[in-house]
Amino acid sequence: MSLTPMMKQYFEIKENHRDSILFFRLGDFYEMFFDDAIIASRELEIALTGRDCGLKDKAPMCGVPYHSADSYIAKLIEKGYKVAICEQIEDPAKAVGIVKRDVVRVVTPGTIIDSNVLDDKKNNYLCCIYMNEKGFGIAYTDVSTGDFFTTEKSDENGDIISPLFDELGKILPTEIICNTHLYENTSLTMKIKQRFNCMINEFHQWVFDFDFSKESIKRQLSVVNLNGLGLEDKDYSVVASGALIEYLRETQKISLNHINKITQYSSKNFMTLDINTRRNLELTETIRGNVKKGSLLWVLDKTSTAMGGRLLKKWIEEPLLSRKDIENRLSIVEYLTQNIMLINDIRLLLKEVYDIERLMSKIIFGTCNARDLISLKNSIKTFPQIKELLSSLDCEELLNISLNIDGLEDIYMLIQNSILDEPPFSVREGGLIKDDFNTEIKSLREASAKGKEWLSKLEESEKTKTGIKNLKVGFNKIFGYYIEVSKSNIKFAPDYFIRKQTLANSERYITPELKEIEDKILGAEDKMIALEYEIFVSIRDKIASEVKRIQDDSKVIAQIDALNSLALTAYNNNYIKPKINSNGIIKIKDGKHPVVEKVLEEGLFVPNDTLLSNEENRVLVITGPNMAGKSTYMRQVALIVLMMQIGSFVPAEEADICIVDRIFTRIGASDDLSQGQSTFMVEMSEVANILNNATKDSLLILDEIGRGTSTYDGLSIAWAVIEYISDNNKIGAKTLFATHYHELTELEDRLSGVVNYKILVQEKGEDIIFLRKIQKGGADRSYGIEVAKLAGVSSDVINRAYELLNELEKRDINKSEIALSSRERPKTSKDKNSLQLDFFSVKERNIIEKLKSIDVANLTPIDAINILYKLSKESNEI
Ligand SMILES: Nc1ncnc2c1ncn2[C@@H]1O[C@H](COP(=O)(O)OP(=O)(O)OP(=O)(O)O)[C@@H](O)[C@H]1O
Numbered sequence: 001m002s003l004t005p006m007m008k009q010y011f012e013i014k015e016n017h018r019d020s021i022l023f024f025r026l027g028d029f030y031e032m033f034f035d036d037a038i039i040a041s042r043e044l045e046i047a048l049t050g051r052d053c054g055l056k057d058k059a060p061m062c063g064v065p066y067h068s069a070d071s072y073i074a075k076l077i078e079k080g081y082k083v084a085i086c087e088q089i090e091d092p093a094k095a096v097g098i099v100k101r102d103v104v105r106v107v108t109p110g111t112i113i114d115s116n117v118l119d120d121k122k123n124n125y126l127c128c129i130y131m132n133e134k135g136f137g138i139a140y141t142d143v144s145t146g147d148f149f150t151t152e153k154s155d156e157n158g159d160i161i162s163p164l165f166d167e168l169g170k171i172l173p174t175e176i177i178c179n180t181h182l183y184e185n186t187s188l189t190m191k192i193k194q195r196f197n198c199m200i201n202e203f204h205q206w207v208f209d210f211d212f213s214k215e216s217i218k219r220q221l222s223v224v225n226l227n228g229l230g231l232e233d234k235d236y237s238v239v240a241s242g243a244l245i246e247y248l249r250e251t252q253k254i255s256l257n258h259i260n261k262i263t264q265y266s267s268k269n270f271m272t273l274d275i276n277t278r279r280n281l282e283l284t285e286t287i288r289g290n291v292k293k294g295s296l297l298w299v300l301d302k303t304s305t306a307m308g309g310r311l312l313k314k315w316i317e318e319p320l321l322s323r324k325d326i327e328n329r330l331s332i333v334e335y336l337t338q339n340i341m342l343i344n345d346i347r348l349l350l351k352e353v354y355d356i357e358r359l360m361s362k363i364i365f366g367t368c369n370a371r372d373l374i375s376l377k378n379s380i381k382t383f384p385q386i387k388e389l390l391s392s393l394d395c396e397e398l399l400n401i402s403l404n405i406d407g408l409e410d411i412y413m414l415i416q417n418s419i420l421d422e423p424p425f426s427v428r429e430g431g432l433i434k435d436d437f438n439t440e441i442k443s444l445r446e447a448s449a450k451g452k453e454w455l456s457k458l459e460e461s462e463k464t465k466t467g468i469k470n471l472k473v474g475f476n477k478i479f480g481y482y483i484e485v486s487k488s489n490i491k492f493a494p495d496y497f498i499r500k501q502t503l504a505n506s507e508r509y510i511t512p513e514l515k516e517i518e519d520k521i522l523g524a525e526d527k528m529i530a531l532e533y534e535i536f537v538s539i540r541d542k543i544a545s546e547v548k549r550i551q552d553d554s555k556v557i558a559q560i561d562a563l564n565s566l567a568l569t570a571y572n573n574n575y576i577k578p579k580i581n582s583n584g585i586i587k588i589k590d591g592k593h594p595v596v597e598k599v600l601e602e603g604l605f606v607p608n609d610t611l612l613s614n615e616e617n618r619v620l621v622i623t624g625p626n627m628a629g630k631s632t633y634m635r636q637v638a639l640i641v642l643m644m645q646i647g648s649f650v651p652a653e654e655a656d657i658c659i660v661d662r663i664f665t666r667i668g669a670s671d672d673l674s675q676g677q678s679t680f681m682v683e684m685s686e687v688a689n690i691l692n693n694a695t696k697d698s699l700l701i702l703d704e705i706g707r708g709t710s711t712y713d714g715l716s717i718a719w720a721v722i723e724y725i726s727d728n729n730k731i732g733a734k735t736l737f738a739t740h741y742h743e744l745t746e747l748e749d750r751l752s753g754v755v756n757y758k759i760l761v762q763e764k765g766e767d768i769i770f771l772r773k774i775q776k777g778g779a780d781r782s783y784g785i786e787v788a789k790l791a792g793v794s795s796d797v798i799n800r801a802y803e804l805l806n807e808l809e810k811r812d813i814n815k816s817e818i819a820l821s822s823r824e825r826p827k828t829s830k831d832k833n834s835l836q837l838d839f840f841s842v843k844e845r846n847i848i849e850k851l852k853s854i855d856v857a858n859l860t861p862i863d864a865i866n867i868l869y870k871l872s873k874e875s876n877e878i
Helices: 005-015 034-044 066-078 161-171 186-196 210-221 235-252 275-280 296-300 306-317 323-337 340-350 356-365 370-392 408-418 439-466 487-492 512-544 547-573 594-599 630-646 679-693 711-726 742-750 784-790 795-822 832-837 842-853 861-876
Strands: 020-026 029-033 049-051 059-065 082-088 101-107 126-131 135-142 147-154 175-178 199-202 472-476 480-486 498-502 506-510 579-581 586-591 608-612 619-623 654-658 662-666 699-703 734-738 754-764 767-776
Touching: 005 020, 005 101, 020 034, 020 066, 020 101, 029 034, 029 066, 034 059, 034 066, 059 066, 066 082, 101 235, 126 161, 126 235, 135 161, 135 235, 147 161, 147 235, 161 186, 161 275, 161 679, 175 186, 175 235, 186 199, 210 235, 275 662, 296 306, 296 547, 296 594, 296 630, 306 356, 306 547, 306 630, 323 340, 323 547, 323 579, 323 630, 340 370, 340 547, 356 370, 356 512, 356 547, 370 408, 370 512, 370 547, 408 512, 408 547, 439 472, 439 480, 439 512, 480 487, 480 512, 487 506, 512 547, 547 594, 586 630, 594 630, 608 630, 608 767, 619 630, 619 711, 619 742, 630 654, 630 662, 630 699, 630 734, 662 679, 679 699, 679 711, 711 734, 711 742, 742 754, 784 795
Parallel strands: 020 082, 126 175, 175 199, 579 654, 619 734, 619 754, 662 699, 699 734
Antiparallel strands: 020 029, 029 059, 049 059, 082 101, 126 135, 135 147, 472 480, 480 506, 498 506, 586 608, 586 654, 754 767
């Protein structure tokens, strides 16, 4: 027994696409066979059947209709498979023997372009990593928009893994291809896969070659050399970019002309945010639920176009470091906020602009329809007005952008003159092209219309001839045109009526004359459909040749949309324009958390001030009861700084902020538990990362460091961390440090730059009232049991907890007396007295110091009484 010719062809094609599920086109279906069929039938929940393949057993088979294939492909991609689409590549009518077939495209998570599957306001990145011991290059592209970026990092002896993760945390690719060096590091690839929830595969090692890559880039960009592309001395970037282009060539099979620019950037241009910080600050999605609602993006995004939405998201992910660039964005936002009418006008105008960035890729892939072209036409119509707006905003000067509208009029007129105003979705069923655009279309349409006139005349004459009043001419796809006669009138049907179909209540006939008319009508319609499609494709290709210009214009529109969105948010929420300083100060008056403020009922959010500097206010140790608002306050400061650095106004009454190079956060438990690390281990590795990478220009948000282990270990770690961070010779970074270890408030007196802050609560009987106000000083209690009570923990447990607390506090006092006497004192001073002072609390020490300074011998009795009264009052406040 041997394989059928078709199965032979199947195996030959499958051989080259072993890692993909092969969609094999047979008529109106894509069929899958053998293992592919077993997998697909399980994943898509479709029936598994069998097909004779020339062997003893039938081949397992399942299939999906051609017309609804997109949704099935999307489902498989979502489940982590690649799908190779195999089409008939010659006209079956002209084929000699078996019709030729080949794979026309491999769809992977990173190369999907179906707009039903992609999120409008999110890029879908395919990423290539080239890595060796000394460094890495990353190139990534969004095939649906044509964006292509690359960056690299090399460090002979340093850490290249953290920067790699930082970059990936920003890109969040859906698919990664990499070289063998990285792929063989299975623990690293596993970590990448789990952390970023993406597909990661090795690509041919021979592709990761500098000269080969150089040639690939030159071919893709149609340039003779790489000069002026920013890729000089960027060997890692060149190799990663070349390999990525090669992967696209291999999977997409067509030349992707919309990818015509490579943007090389350095991480030094943007604030570095590691993946934990992005998550903790909930920049683009929430920690719980991973949804946009509740994130900073949710508050800031008032964009009108999908392109603007995607760009704003990118801005939030890449806060700027250049003061000039930030100020330029801010000044446009400021101008707009002063002209709310202008903001609204821009919004109205931009609402008419379609996602032309993705539309151009559809044009390149040949998947756009006539409606898309109408949308393009309507978008282009707004361009002259948008251009005018840009010049009124000084965008050309401030942002160095301008809208190039030369020649777009031709595209507008081409679509206007050719495409009907409301064409169907399908481009293969006619009804696309205007009569006047093409004389042949006009005469074919006339012939078809005339045919329909003949038909109605024929109907009338047959009614007269036969006397059957309710006789009618109809059409269906299988039998074509027919004459229908109801059951009760069949007896009047003449002999020249040839029976074609019998229905329950009627009989259908044809006549030689009807057949003749049908041939004329259908012949004209078939020809017309074919011609309309041909004309449509030629128009599409003509527009494709303008891809670069339209893409550049779409980028300009995205910028104005993103700025307008920032302005509208600022206007609606009464944000203010932040000042930028170069002296390392973060000074905020009545700052608010942009998201919590929106979630709470209007007026309920309590604003707070902040003062951080390189000197006395470097590290703020923040204490306060559970639920008081410590985390909210710290995040609010980080978000206000970050908003300023994307060029946004900020939620505050006044803000004078310095540019920070990085924001680090260590908050709560991460989800690395799946990777076999304990909560505490994760916490400590995050702390290690911060201590290793923070600089004096960084902003650190540290929430309850050390709480993941025993009290004394945790306290000691937290203490040591503050010492290290506050030391100008080590890090000296501006830090907000929230803690329930009240012992840490002692550091205010020991370390320069450390200041205590507490968030106030008011005790009312057994209850506490959260005031949400921050104030200088340290808190004395955590009120954990009161908060547990508020949370609804049963009174039995609460009462028992109070009992235990009393018990433990008593024990703790005894223990701390012992501990204090055995604790090794810091050897900071040789002065015996000052060493002994360490035995006392800060307030006690202050009192002792005051007493020491009083000349007791010369005091009058009244003075002595007054002093003792004052001191006893102070000590009562302890
Ligand atoms: N300034 C504020 N104004 C009004 N409500 C606030 C404010 N800050 C925080 N809240 C509310 O208080 C809740 C608790 O705040 P948050 O989580 O910051 O407390 P916390 O002190 O960090 O608590 P814990 O120590 O238990 O982690 C928030 O969910 C928010 O609704």
